[in-house]
Amino acid sequence: MTKKDKLQADLEGLVKKWKDKKGNLIMILHSIENIYGYVPRETSLKLSRLLNVPLARIYEVITFYNYFKLEPPGKHNVSICMGTACYLRNADSLIEEIEKILHIKEGQTTKDEMFHLDVVRCLGCCGLAPVMMIDEKVYGKVKKNEIVDILSKYVKEEE
């Protein structure tokens, strides 16, 4: 199956599952984001036809919510928590450190598409502040000088 066919099949499956439920758009977008890591423009276009909803309305929803992304994420997603507890325990210094190491700013992906950096609001483990999450793994009580080692583990894995 080509990539295009797969996309079509994925979408049709999703739409079939949700079509008869009221207020389905956000749930369908969640599923798309789960499959691709972002919402590609062509899926939105197709979705608009399948659901008979104007594209503008789909984009209106995507851009309103922080959770939906329009750009593909990096191979590894680095999230730094800036919830209150982490903020009080100097999470901003972690962000500075990562920005320095990876030469990217918040919301950007490195040139080699290896890391994407996000600043998030509360990962819900304030007891471990400051918290950093890489993909699904949570690092608690992170110190500034530990970051290089943690990141290089991921680089090594690739090699």
Added chain:
Amino acid sequence: MQKKIIYLRDTDSAQQDRINDFYTLFSNELRDANLQEPVQLVKIADIGLYEKGITVKILPENIVYSGIKNTDVKRIVEETIKGNKIIKELLYEKKSKQMRAVLKNCGYIDPESLEDYIAAGGYKALIKVLLEMKPENVVEELKKSGLRGRGGAGYPTWMKWNFARGMNSPEKYVICNGDEGDPGAYMDRSVLEGDPHSVLEGMIIAGYTIGSSKGYFYIRAEYPLAVERVQKAIDQAVSAGLLGNNILGSNFNFELEIRLGAGAFVCGEETALIASIEGKRGTPHPRPPYPSVKGLWGKPTIINNVETLANIPKLIAGGGAKFASVGTEKSKGTKVFALTGKVKNSGLVEVPMGITLREIIFDIGGGILNNRAIKAVQTGGPSGGVIPQEFLDTPVDYENLSKLGSIMGSGGMIAIDETDCLVDLAKFYLKFCVDESCGKCAPCRLGGYQLLRILEKISEGNGELEDLNKLKKISYAMQKASLCGLGQSASNPVFSTIRYFEDEYKKHIVEKKCQAGKCKALIYFKIHPQKCKKCGLCMKNCPSSAILGSREAGYVIDPQKCIKCGVCFDVCKFKAVMKE
């Protein structure tokens, strides 16, 4: 021998190294004692304690040992596991001032097992309601209990339910608000993950009471485990006949579905949440009409917070009067707080209403990190305010907190010490609200932005005294004119920090000084010539080559080149670098 489970957790660190060592130690000891079969060893992600060293919990006896060392492992296996004896000196002392009602089951039952929940007394309330009570009796019981919404505003739950019950409509909805967006709070997450059936039971009872046959769980997508467990609980309840048609043989039908939030703080607001479930942008609508009259898809709807719903089963099973026996005159029952910030033991605490802030922070939280002085307590997240330390002996309830200019909120409680700058804190919360403002109404969209600009101006050392008046004026306008709770309360952190810490603002404005050393533009780094041992570590680490000198002559910082990153301050082993 009876089957046992040992839970293992490193409460100091999320990193796995240390806990893996202990896991190996335990499994070796168990192997040597030939106990691998009956004893199960599990590394778990949260044991309910924090900063207490390596902690083990032994089930079914529920013995908790904390701060254990390598040498204790053998003793634990021999004396407690084999000999059924409790080792007193390792025992973790229970935080006695807590009172667990909502969190009673969390950590004690398997959240993925319906049987466990039933064995702990679950679904008894539902049976009682369906077999013995009419909807009006449930409302009556709620009224007696004095239960108020735990999501923030503290609206009496019985009134909400009664309004919706009185509406004549064939379609009504029950919504559980699990969009816990307040940074620094995670009570709802813990309940949904640790005891999902209790929330389910609360929702089914709510459905019966108002005459609804459909409910929605609205949960943050950032809580995948909570979503998974709630879905599992729904599936279990369906197959056990606790959801669906003719529940428990009655003529009551009810179904539940999960809808995911997508990262928008404003969706915690009732009308915005409804818009989001309908698949739209989460922008609020003016009230009235209230959701209990015209809510989801234009039908009467009640929206309750996770913690409120989790209170319902116990309240019904034990009776409203019993529930009301705990708490203060107008605030009944218990409240879960996420105690974080500069306290020694951060974590979730559940306390009876009416306990003082001091008891929560010092007796339960163990006091302030590094034994520094406490400056204030922040409650209610971005919609709340700060309470200075002179009011720490205030009993916690809805009225008292709002009198002090803060709110109960959903339950974030953050301790602030002398090294925190309140101007910076107000800026932090405001930035959050500016980011999260949906943009629909002008007071919130523009007011928040202007407040933030003034605060930035002050923290950069360009403030004028007139700015304080401007801050107050804009804050007041936002409170009065914003469309929804987010805008009305967004200025609370500014308002309350000015109310109690005007001097600190004035220091920033007049003396251009930030005592806490947080506002970068107002601090300077200096090397103390007597304390300096001329090691050169600061110069080596300085990223902007702002440190000049040599090992013979000593070192100085060039203020023109200094970018105030604080690296020199962090690396100096002799405390010779000073922040001013």
